[in-house]
Amino acid sequence: MEENNRRPKIMSNVTIDDVLDLVMLYVHDPKDRDTASLVCRRWYEVDAATREHITMALCYTSTPDRLRRRFSHLKSLKLKGKPRAAMFNLIPEDWGGYVTPWVNEISVSFKRLKSLHFRRMIVSDSDLNVLARAREDELEVLKLDKCSGFSTDGLLSVARSCRKLKTLFLEETSIVENDGDWLHEIALHNKALETLNFYMTDLIKVNVEDLELIARNCRSLVSLKISDCEILDLVGFFRAAAALEEFCGGSFNMQPERYSAVTFPPKICRLGLTYMSKNEMPIVFPFASNLKKLDLLYALLDTEDHCLLIQRCPNLEVLETRNVIGDRGLEVLARSCKKLKRLRIERGADEQGMEDEEGVVSQRGLIALAQGCLELEYVAVYVSDITNASLEYIGNYLKNLCDFRLVLLDREERITDLPLDNGVRALLRGCEKLRRFALYLRPGGLTDVGLGYIGRYSDNVRWMLLGYVGESDEGLLEFSRGCPSLQKLEMRGCCFSERALAAAALQLASLRYLWVQGYRVTSAGTRDLLVMARPFWNIELIPSRNVIVEQVGEPVMVEHPAHILAYYSLAGQRRDFPPSVIPLDTESLLTS
Numbered sequence: 001m002e003e004n005n006r007r008p009k010i011m012s013n014v015t016i017d018d019v020l021d022l023v024m025l026y027v028h029d030p031k032d033r034d035t036a037s038l039v040c041r042r043w044y045e046v047d048a049a050t051r052e053h054i055t056m057a058l059c060y061t062s063t064p065d066r067l068r069r070r071f072s073h074l075k076s077l078k079l080k081g082k083p084r085a086a087m088f089n090l091i092p093e094d095w096g097g098y099v100t101p102w103v104n105e106i107s108v109s110f111k112r113l114k115s116l117h118f119r120r121m122i123v124s125d126s127d128l129n130v131l132a133r134a135r136e137d138e139l140e141v142l143k144l145d146k147c148s149g150f151s152t153d154g155l156l157s158v159a160r161s162c163r164k165l166k167t168l169f170l171e172e173t174s175i176v177e178n179d180g181d182w183l184h185e186i187a188l189h190n191k192a193l194e195t196l197n198f199y200m201t202d203l204i205k206v207n208v209e210d211l212e213l214i215a216r217n218c219r220s221l222v223s224l225k226i227s228d229c230e231i232l233d234l235v236g237f238f239r240a241a242a243a244l245e246e247f248c249g250g251s252f253n254m255q256p257e258r259y260s261a262v263t264f265p266p267k268i269c270r271l272g273l274t275y276m277s278k279n280e281m282p283i284v285f286p287f288a289s290n291l292k293k294l295d296l297l298y299a300l301l302d303t304e305d306h307c308l309l310i311q312r313c314p315n316l317e318v319l320e321t322r323n324v325i326g327d328r329g330l331e332v333l334a335r336s337c338k339k340l341k342r343l344r345i346e347r348g349a350d351e352q353g354m355e356d357e358e359g360v361v362s363q364r365g366l367i368a369l370a371q372g373c374l375e376l377e378y379v380a381v382y383v384s385d386i387t388n389a390s391l392e393y394i395g396n397y398l399k400n401l402c403d404f405r406l407v408l409l410d411r412e413e414r415i416t417d418l419p420l421d422n423g424v425r426a427l428l429r430g431c432e433k434l435r436r437f438a439l440y441l442r443p444g445g446l447t448d449v450g451l452g453y454i455g456r457y458s459d460n461v462r463w464m465l466l467g468y469v470g471e472s473d474e475g476l477l478e479f480s481r482g483c484p485s486l487q488k489l490e491m492r493g494c495c496f497s498e499r500a501l502a503a504a505a506l507q508l509a510s511l512r513y514l515w516v517q518g519y520r521v522t523s524a525g526t527r528d529l530l531v532m533a534r535p536f537w538n539i540e541l542i543p544s545r546n547v548i549v550e551q552v553g554e555p556v557m558v559e560h561p562a563h564i565l566a567y568y569s570l571a572g573q574r575r576d577f578p579p580s581v582i583p584l585d586t587e588s589l590l591t592s
Contacts, residue, residue, distance in 0.1 A: 334372025395430025448475025
């Protein structure tokens with residue numbers, strides 16, 4: 001009885017604010033955080049004081065000082081610069097995405113920041129120097145992801161000052177290589193490194209002895225992804241890296257029989273070997289059953305080789321490869337790898353006519369995959385043929401699918417089951433967890449009716465890429481009546497006018513970002529785009545331009561159509577427009 005009387009007295013000392021402060025620490029989803037911050041001023045303040053990570057999908061949506069005023073206690077920050085289309089050379093190199101103003105603010109304001117991730121941004125050596133001096137031992141994670149503009153001198157500054165780095169990520173980044181001193185500095189002085197990644201870079205001045213020293217000094221090193229380096233030269237590294245779980249890169253330049261001397265660390269479970277052919281494949285067999293991730297994007301394997309290797313990997317959860325895997329490879333995958341969660345199939349050499357005859361992916365492979373790999377959460381695939389039925393199978397069986405991306409190649413002239421209206425409807429209705437969706441077809445691949453289905457059945461999709469879909473403005477407008485959660489929309493090769501694009505942007509209630517390349521230009525197009533003008537909404541036009549690209553080994557001049565880029569921004573109109581970008585605003589048009 002006495003204990004029961006005491007309990008209300010203890011509880012009376014706890015306020016609602018105390019509870020809120022504690023509860024908010026356990027709310028990690030950014031969408032939930034955003035919603036909570038809108039309830040009242042107190043909730044806004046608690047969110048601001050306790051938020052530890054921010055991702056900005058476009059660095060121009062706010063300013064560094066505004067971010068600092070709102071979230072001064074950040075521990076982790078991710079910034080994205082150039083639009084995703086920059087990865088395919090569709091955006092002019094000088095479009096923007098400069099990291100300098102952010103680095104300057106970070107260096108003086110964000111005292112608790114431990115993790116920085118810059119993606120598709122222009123970073124200079126001076127930026128890295130400022131960052132290194134300001135953060136020194138506090139910085140634990142630095143990711144320069146598909147960035148450009150700096151050299152190994154900047155990396156040397158980071159290596160000298162930030163000696164407690166746990167992650168250094170440089171994958172697919174363009175770096176001017178002066179020397180390999182940056183890696184030597186890490187090898188000598190950093191004992192905390194867990195992840196080192198300079199995969200798919202041009203860094204070749206890599207001393208294997210430095211890698212071995214890193215393996216000996218950094219006992220927690222679990223992931224190493226490197227550029228080209230003879231595998232036989234890494235025998236000492238593999239011997240020393242006892243904790244290593246992931247390795248990607250390397251190359252094979254010797255006689256196949258010599259690679260029998262290569263022994264991978266005992267914990268290796270994520271692997272990607274560059275230029276591995278069928279002759280070197282047996283070095284993987286002894287531990288293939290332990291593999292959870294396999295990257296074959298740059299391996300020299302045909303369909304039969306894929307089948308032989310995949311059937312030895314029953315615990316595979318992630319596979320990245322090219323369409324040379326073929327339908328037969330996907331059938332083997334469906335039978336052998338029941339735990340598969342992520343599958344990425346890129347376009348291989350098919351456009352040059354160099355692929356294995358079996359090396360095409362079609363509805364046959366997708367149907368087998370849907371029936372056999374029920375745990376799939378992510379599928380990105382280039383197909384040579386497709387049917388409505390195969391998409392219906394995906395909708396019926398892959399209930400955990402969160403991210404689906406499909407590109408229909410131009411190689412096959414006759415696709416017998418277009419349009420894909422009914423298949424797309426079945427897929428979207430069946431995959432209720434879908435958050436990201438990409439469908440890149442060809443004219444006639446999806447009618448206005450099918451486009452309307454996408455709008456109606458994409459309740460939870462937040463990002464979408466559509467290519468060559470629909471027939472008219474009416475289809476786009478019907479699409480825009482749905483998609484209540486869509487924040488980011490990208491379109492290519494569409495038949496829609498500027499007025500329809502502007503009207504759709506207004507109608508999509510959650511839209512924060514719109515990118516369109518290739519649309520139906522009209523005489524009043526520029527003025528029609530102003531239909532979507534509103535506060536905090538920036539509109540940019542990137543005119544068409546001629547670009548030299550490689551086709552079948554020969555340089556060819558192709559025209560890239562004009563772009564429309566529109567996005568919400570609290571920063572106002574940006575000031576670093578290159579000459580190739582024209583900002584649109586009502587005042588400039590009315591006075592022109």
